[in-house]
Amino acid sequence: MQPVPEGTFVLDEARAWSLLRALSRTVRARRRPLGRVGLSLDASGGLREVAPEAGWVVLDAERREVAFRGHPSFEVAELFDLYLPICLGGARACFTFAHLGQSLDGQIATASGASRYVTGPENLRHMHRLRALSDAVLVGASTVERDDPQLTTRLVPGDNALRVVVDPRLRLSPNHRVFQDGAAPTLVVCAASAARGARRLGEAEIVPIEDANGELSPRAIVGALESRGVAWVFVEGGGITVSRFLAARALDRVQVTIGSVFVGSGRAGIVLPAIDDLGQALRPKTRRFLLGDDVLFDCELRPEA
Template identity: 50%
Template sequence: MSPRADDAQWRALLDARGEHIPTDAACPLHALYGPLCAARRHGPFAVGHLAQSLDGRIATNSGVSRWLSGAEDLLHTHRMRAIADAVLVGANTVLHDDPQLTVRLCAGTSPVRVIVDPERRLDGSQRVFHDTTAPTLVLVAANLAHPGEAQGEAEVVPAPRGEGGLDPREIRRILARRGLPWLFIEGGGVTVSRFLAAGALDRLQITVAPVILGSGRPSIVLPEITDLGDSLRPRTRRFVFGDDVMIECDFHG
C-alpha cells in the first residue's frame, strides 16, 4: 500500500477514537469521519453503506457490482471498516462477491466480520470461512444452529427470526453483548433495507456513481407508502468522491 498525503491525519483520527476527536472542519477527513468516530461515546451505533447507479441500481440482475463506484469510495469503505467494531453483510453479498471484508487500503485494524445467513445457504467455501485475518461470525436462524458449532474458521451464532429474515434489532443486541457495538453494514441492498425498515440504522451512506444501468438489482426497497408524508426525510451530509457523490443520511441526529 503506497503512502497517501492524508495518512498522518487518518492515523490521528484512529488514535483518538473514543477520546478527543479532531474537529478541524477544514480537514476533509475530520469533517467526514470525526462525527462517526465520536459516536462510539454515546452507545451502540450502526451505519449502512451502498453504492448505486444514477437510476438506483446496485448490481446487474446476475449480481455483478464490481466496480460500480470508483477508487475513492472503495477507500472510504476500508476506512469505515477500520473505525468499526464489526462489518456486516448478507449471504447474497458473500455468494456473489466473495469479499474479504478486511482493512487493506488504509491504516487500521480489520473488524470482526459478521455474515447474516439465516437459512444457511453458504457452503463454507467462501474466503471469509478460511481467512483468519479477522474473526468471523455467521448469524443463522436459531432453529438451524447448534451450541458451539463452527463453519470453517467462523463461529456460528443463533439469532431470532424477524419479518423476512433475522431481526435486525436483535442482531445489534447480540453483537453489542459481544463487545461489538459500532456496526458497519456494507451490503447488500436487501440487508441494508431490512435494517432501515426496522429502524435499526443510525446513518445510511449512499454513494451515487455517474452511470445508468437501466436494469438490475435495486438499492433501497422499503414497504410501499401511498403518501409522501410517510417518506423518510433524514438530515443529510454530502461528500464528493472523485466522480461519485456520497450522501449520508442521519436518522437520529
C-alpha cells in the same frame, strides 16, 4: 509515530487519518474525550489528550467539531468533516451505520450480481476507511455468495473489523474466503432453527438468534453483537440487508454513494415498504461529498440524544 518538532508542524493526510483512527478507538473503548480538548498522538499511535494550544486539532466534543492548528489542506479538512461523525458515534452505546454504492438508476449490481464497479476507486477507499473505524463489518448472505469478499482493511492503514455474515438458513458454503482465510475473527448469524447444534462454518463461529419466519430482527442482530463487546457496526451491504436495517430503524446513519452509470434492471439498493403520502417519507439530515466522480450522500437518521 515520530514526535512533531514545534514550528514545523503540518497535519498531512497520513497524520490526520492516524489521529481519526486513534480517536475512533478511544471512543469505541468508551473513553470519549469531553469538553474542549487538544488531540495529538503518542509514540505508539495512541490518542493523546492535551491542552488545546498543544493539540494538532482542538476537538469540541459537545459541538462535535474540530478546529485546526494553522490552515489545513482541503483533503485534511474534508477527512475530518466526513469521518468525525463516524468516530464520535451517537448517544447510544452501539452505533450502527450502513453504506451502499449505487448507480443513477438505483442499482447496486447487475441482475447477475456483478457490482465491480458501480462506483469509483475513491469510494472503494472510503469503504475501507469505514471498515477501519468499525468494530464489526456486516454483510448479507448473497454478498458473500456472489462476491466472496475478504471484508478486510487493505486500501488504507487500519485494523480489520470483526466480520459478520447474516446467513439465516446457513446456506453458504464453508469454502468462502471469510470463513477460511483467518484474516479476522468471523461470525455467522443464523436462525436458531437452522443452527441445529452446529458451532462453526469453516473457521467462523455460528451465532444463532431467534427468527420470525426466517427473518432475523436487525435490532436482535445488533443486540447479539453488543453482548460480545461490539460497539460500532458497519452494514456494508447488500441492498436487502441494508434495507432491512433501515426499515427496522436500526441505523444511526446511512451513506449512499451514487456513481454516474445506468445499470438497468439489476439488484436494487434501498427498497422500503410503500407509503401513501410524501409526508410519511424519511427525510434525514443530509450532507454531500464528492468522491472522485461519485457523489456521497451522508444521512443522519437518529437524533443524537
